[in-house]
Amino acid sequence: MSTLPLFRRQKTTAAAKPLASADTNYSSQWRLMYLRFKKHKLARISLIILGLLYAVALFAQFIAPYDLQSYDSKYVNAPPMALRFVDADGKFHIKPFVYELKSTRDPETMRKMFVANKEKRYSLQMFVKGERYKFLGLIPTSTHMFGVEQPGRLFLLGTDGMGRDLFSRIVLGSQISLSIPLVGVGISFVIGLIIGGISGYFGGWIDSLIQRIIEIIRSFPTLPLWMALSAAIPPRIPVVTMYLYIVIIFSLIGWTDLARVVRGKFISLKNEDYVVAAKIAGVGNTKIIVKHLVPGFLSYLVVATTLAIPGMILGETAMSFLGLGIRSPATSWGVLLQEAQMIENVALYPWKLFPLGIVILTVLTYNFLGDGLRDAADPYKK
């Protein structure tokens, strides 16, 4: 049978978009999924943004100009400073600079106010010396990515009620806020895979039992449950231990969803013709699971996992906001938002809502990413 190269032997219903193109004929599942994913613009952009966020979290100590706890009582509730290129005389500077902040009082309300002292310029400098820290937790150094010359201060996003730089705190807080959901989901993933797999594979009373347990766990309202569990955490414990406790609380609830996805896919795949065919061909059970079942639902599991992350981020933020999750001195975005609990704080110092913006950005990008992955998860569906 000779074929002209332009003819692809593909069966397709007319309205459906086929994957047809010469090279996809040789493409494996993951390659097809990548091709599908690439087409989802929003997901691609989201992936880039998330990449940046995580890079920032990884190098947080280096990027943040100040330490988590470094404060300056002179600058309590200072507004964000603008980076400028052109000074008051209209002169252009190649290096961006900030003016010194001078605190005054509003003559009528006697409220503390900050005005820029246009006499005093501090230009932005790269790789300045600052507080000591360990780069990536390993190399002791005092070099920060950027800052201004002493004795100037740089508050890109303003300061909080204790005079701490909000930008530094958001950057440093991202380490906890971005990693808790990842670790939590990771643990859920493993528990869900194992318990869901057992449930789907064995069926019968084991399945019924596991499903009932999942239903019971899921029937608890999550927020009070979190609150109850975190109330059980001893009040004075090291940051790392507290972190672990919080993660475990999240995964204890989070695995149920994933277990259901795994179980459902397991059962539907078990009855697929190609799995029956492998069974008839004499392929062993373990091999069927590893070669047919797991690759079949892994992509769905990745999607479910991705879509579970935003929930965890929001959960952590909510708990910390209520003072039940991460507690000072450790800092997460939720902890930062605690200051926004009071209405006058928000009204007078609106920059304290910046952490909220970051939370929204992260949740949205995760959702878009999950969307893109979901579209890609089954590249064979027309």
Place this chain on the structure above:
Amino acid sequence: MKKPILNVKNLNKDFQVKSKKTFFGKPSSVRVLSDISFELDEGETLSIVGESGSGKTTLGRCIVKGVSASSGDVVYHSESGESVDFLKLKGKGAKKFRKDIQMIFQDPYSSLSPRMSVYDIISEPLVANFKLNKSEIDAKVTDIAEKTGLNASYLKRYPHAFSGGQRQRIAIARALITQPRLIVCDEAVSALDVSIQAQIINLLKDLQEQYRITYIFISHDLSIVQNISDRVAVMHLGRIVEQASTDSLFGSPKHPYTEALMSAVPQPDPEQKKSRIILEGEVPNPANPPSGCHFHPRCAYRTDKCVQESPALREVGDRHYVACHYAEELNLKGVHDDAVNIS
């Protein structure tokens, strides 16, 4: 000389159905296969025909152990003359005979894993059943691909690169690679377009001739069944109601259901607007089968006896079995060789 390859004896299959009425109700069971017995000789093709719900697919899957039968035996006579109950084989014995009985599925889209390359799909049964090195596997896969009309360059591709007909060839190659003696074809050509159907039927016939393969050909399409089979068993509601050689069954059917099935097939011949027998009503629900002969509500020849007594399958001619009280009296219409040939 005729040599038996398979004896199916009193095969039953019950499906558990959860009772709807009470929440904790005891599951009731529906008998989807009832007392199925037949013999199969080496190298022949036995077709099993029937409408949806007749149990023909379940029968096929029971034989290959895709689903487990509730009771009964499937005795397999191996090449070396051993006779084993295929259903009860375990461990080593299962490993030894498993590869002798293979299956081809209806839907070539769901029967091939989309995640494996064609090479991996075809070689999978080989890897599972034999200890072979890479070059031996290579040689076998290439050989079988050629025999089933697959271009060797296709082997690296994935199933989504192929049309239905070629996918079915891949499925056939997979079924053949362990050199089975019996292949169960479950509606193997029903999902294919007409022009492709003929290619696959011819391929199956050629392979049979070459390797002396025995087929159990499950189909609802009587035209194809007549073309491919040596013997035919007609199933209705989980029972075999008639079984005979193809010529005997199509020439002089003895069961009213067989007659009606044949009559219902629309012939590609505008002149032949024959007086069709149109069955009234629907296929009865297997969970609640009619009394007596299961076919009686739709049968034009029914009497009181049919309502009360269930007819047994009995021999009425040379290897012609039928389950009808009036098999001898009725003069049923078969197909005659009156199809007009097209130039």
Place this chain on the structure above:
Amino acid sequence: MTTQAIRAEQPLLSVQDLKIRIQMDNGEMRAVDGVDFEIKKGKTLGLVGESGCGKSLTSRAIISINPKECETSGTIIYRSEEEQTREELNLLSLDPNSKKIRSIRGRKIAMIFQEPMTAFSPMYTIGNQIMEAILIHRTKNKKEAKKIALEMLGKVGISDQEKRFDQYPHEFSGGMRQRAMISMALSCNPELLIADEPTTALDVTIQAQVLELMRSLQAEFGMAILLVTHDLGIIAQMCDEVAVMYLGKIVEQAPVKELFYNPKHPYTKGLLKSMPRLGGDKSKRLDSIEGSVPMPINMPPMCGFYERCSDRIEGVCNARSVPKTHISDDHMVRCFLYSDSREGDSI
């Protein structure tokens, strides 16, 4: 001639140069590529072809229910026979959501599908849904609508209509659902019934019932039928005229007997030969058509069947698009074997 007489000769529906294109990642797919046919009042036209040949898209284009991705061009002229609304309408020029097309869809042109489950909403009873169609198109009186609905259910052979009326689609068997769909389609007395693989999902014995039903209802109501199917047996039993489609084109069109006893196109011949038939010679191998249907993406102007054709003429069949040849008044074939000129058709 009086206008009456002229009208009588005119077909109910004429499709001219229908083209449906779909933009794919790797090019343009010409799913339907210049299809012309006519359906006469009270007659049955069969549209036969293999999967992907464009027969379903063609039939759906008539009532504008194809998805948005389908760029459709050409004309579909519909000539209503109703006294008060004598008009010639180009259905393709109407907005797919306009009031006009909606008044035609369901009322004058009805459609039944392969899978009747998709045609019914699982949330409402069968009776409710049939009544709804009647209430939209025929009468505003609920009692009367119910009466008509019950009558229609009886006509399609559903016994115990009163009880069936209040049942939900899932309580019906496949054959019953198909009957209910036919009764819904015919409840407004359409002039044209489009049946897209109406019996493919059914068992043979039920298929025979449904086909018989369609035939008797056609005799009673006098509607025209466009029957879309892949089954030549059904075509032979049901149709007056047949159009064979391959790769988006009608390759042969003729009255049913002419097509079955005097086929011209190699594809039609191949199809008829490759079909196993009851009573056929068993020992003979089936004649099959080699190869498989190519994808109509970025196809150059040539015969789509070229690759699989045993009578192909190199340098002719694969060099230009094939013009129509009229063997007789009503027998058209698209094949160079019967063409006087070897010149290509203008695209």
